[in-house]
Amino acid sequence: MSPSPSAQGDPHAGEAELIARIRQRDEGAFAELVDRYHLQMVRVAQSFVRDHETAEEVAQETWLGFLKGLDRFEGRSSLKTWLFGILANIARTRGVRENRSVPFSAIQGDDPEGPTVAADRFFPAGHPSAGAWSSIPDDWEAIPEHRLLANETRATIDSAIAGLSDLQRAVIELRDIAGWSSEEVCNVLSISETNQRVLLHRARAKVRLALETYLRASG
């Protein structure tokens, strides 16, 4: 299996054409763009502001900014970069009002959460095999595909993601569901490459743990 899946296909497909249609006041084209980006926008906003309602407002405001600025958009940057640039500006302003001028990066940067795999999965210090697995991880290759793709498995992943911090959730959704590059994620969330990687790793590790727990219980 490849580690860099993007289930949504090429998200930039036909953007120039979409913009041209929106300029001609084609409501369907606008609706298509909303379908493509609105939820991602809410998610990104959510990493800057306190509550979901505010994040939704920030996204709405961004769309208004998009329409206003559309005639001036020359397509030098990608539509996505432009759109999320507007969003980040608005979100940051709101964030300041809510005493959260940056995402939680500053707080999470020093990684206070501890290891991503529980220490008791390894032999303890002092043991001849200290730091090695004390029990080997399960073999998921042996699990039939239909079980891995079952609705319950999806629900397990969904609820693990829902339980993440706002910033971890934004990063894993943008990277692993929406298929963004790490550079794009760093730019829009204003976090460093290292920080982005730590957040993504933690998020993935928590989803993995939820899957492990689920697959063991239902196996």
Place this chain on the structure above:
Amino acid sequence: MRKFGWPWKRTSAPAASAPEQGLTCQELVELVTAYFDGALTPFDRARFDTHLSLCDGCTRYLAQFRQTIQLTGALREDDVPEEAKERLLGAFRGWTSGGDATK
């Protein structure tokens, strides 16, 4: 077939992560995303690969992590809630009719 065994057997007393001794499993699991992103130094990447070639446990962990990413990627994005969408389309209509819904 390789047999399961403790992958990383230390024969000498451990100075937990002295580079010449390679990575422990416990250290390796924290580096998986960096490994996938090609963000490890050549030195760490070599240590990672060496460990992996010897360790069934970490090979399985890596496979689990890959599958986790794959399964997460297979989730469909939710649909935009009707209410939010209606509001946005309303704003769009305001914009097309030259009103100042965008103000």
